[in-house]
Amino acid sequence: MNVLTNHLKQARRRTNLSVKDMAFILQMDSSNLSKYELRKLYPTLRVALCYHILSKTPLEKFFIQELVESGDSLVERIKMLLEQIDTEDSSHKNLIRSESLGTLLSDLTKIDLTENGSHE
Known part of the structure; x- marks a missing residue:
């Protein structure tokens, strides 16, 4: 079902x-x-x-498939952006961007978006 x-x-x-x-x-x-x-x-x-x-x-129960797909997409896009930033200059702005994206990526990988999983 x-x-x-x-x-x-x-x-x-x-x-x-x-x-x-x-x-x-x-x-x-x-x-x-x-x-x-x-x-x-x-x-x-x-x-x-x-x-x-x-x-x-919980509202997320009704959208579990979308949550999983969105989470996967976010992880993929953040990784792509991190790779892109790595090819750019190592300015202070890019270092901050990279750190922020790294934190987001770390947080996303800690979230269990399976049906029975918690969200932290």
Whole structure:
């Protein structure tokens, strides 16, 4: 089962609401809400925020795949930028940039963005 599907459906079930009840509260069609839970449609940020508020499910649970992909992309781009800076002059400004990027990279590699992982 898809991670997002699992979390949306679990979040709604924790509220003891039916799809129809949740759709009414969110002012939307229940068939679309059902499609979000089945991941036939990707939920809007508003829907995810409402599920978060109503079920007290951490918002990142609804976007775990995006978090992982974003984290991977950030690491890759920071490494590329560090390589680029290494080819430039060793000015004070570039040293500060390099240190800042190194810190960001170190922080990113400490974050566990897996479904069951913590964020520190």
